[in-house]
Every structure is written in structure tokens, then in C-alpha cells.
Amino acid sequence: MAKYISIANLVYGTREKFGLSQEFFGILFGVTRQTVAAWEKGNSEPRRDTVEMIKALATIKRPPDPEDVRRELILNGPAYAWRVLLNALE
Numbered sequence: 001m002a003k004y005i006s007i008a009n010l011v012y013g014t015r016e017k018f019g020l021s022q023e024f025f026g027i028l029f030g031v032t033r034q035t036v037a038a039w040e041k042g043n044s045e046p047r048r049d050t051v052e053m054i055k056a057l058a059t060i061k062r063p064p065d066p067e068d069v070r071r072e073l074i075l076n077g078p079a080y081a082w083r084v085l086l087n088a089l090e
Contacts, residue, residue, distance in 0.1 A: 006042065008039060008040050010051070010058060011025075011054060012040045014058045015036070017057075017058070017060075018057070018066060018069060019066030021033070024069070027073050027078055028078055028081060028082065028085075029050050029053070029054075031046075060085070060088045060089055064084050064088045069081050069085065072084050
């Protein structure tokens, strides 16, 4: 039997696993900190494609250093931060 996890818990757990603030997590997905907070409280849900991306991130066994992800977000933008994250999938 599959274990059910709420989207709110998925968002929170994945964000915490990567050591990112709601602000930085939101930047990755093109939303505001307030939107991430609403997802985590269960007041709203991400789009289906965003949920699938979060699920993929949740499967990463060894997350990259949060500082590497934050640095890429600040210096180069979300596309480069995603590259750091996706390299962890390999």
C-alpha cells in the first residue's frame, strides 16, 4: 500500500531537505514566498507540473549544498540553480 503524503507536507519536506527558505524555494518555481507559505499551510496547491517537479526533487538522496543552490539563484538565476539540483539526480 502506497504511503500518502499531502502536497503541503511534500512542499515543506522538500524545501527543508534542501535547506532553502520559502523565498528561495519560491524563486525556483517562479512564485512568491507567500505562495510557498500557502502551499505549506494547505491553503492552495501548486500547479500539477510544479508538484511533479517537487516530487522529482524529493527523490534526490544527497541534496547539493544549500549554499551552492542559493549562490546560483542570486548570481545567475533559477535556470542555473536548477542545473545544480538536477546534477544531484545523476
